[in-house]
Amino acid sequence: MVRHRWEHAVVTSSPAQRSIVGRETEDLAARSLVRSGWVILSRNLRLGRLEVDLLARDPRGSLVAIEVRRRGSVGAASPSELLGARKMRALRRQRARLPEGCRIDLLLVLGSPGRERLRLIRGVA
DSSP: OOOOGGGGBOOOSSHHHHHHHHHHHHHHHHHHHHHTTOEEEEEEEEETTEEEEEEEEOTTSOEEEEEEEEESOOTTOOHHHHHOHHHHHHHHHHGGGSOTTOEEEEEEEESSTTSOEEEEEOOOO
16 A cells, blocks of 8 residues: 555645644654653754754753654655655754754654654654
């Protein structure tokens, strides 16, 4: 069976609603990371044309740029499938704008609102 990226996306009806869902998803991700010992340094950080959803320090003190994505499910999708080729290229290109040693992670928020699970994928770009 052929699967398309959009099959796993949370469907919203308008750009305004997508913006609200995105903000709520990032809020949930940030709260979860803080409870796990992370320190959030910045949200929606602009680096040229790239926007990093969260910039944080992990519990070991490593600097991490985090891309947050909400999906109903992911199946066996790879990080590049979840982020999309254009976003992956942008992350790799803009890596030079990040502080040296900064890791780029993907934080997936899975499931329906109110029943989310979070999955962190380290070093995606």
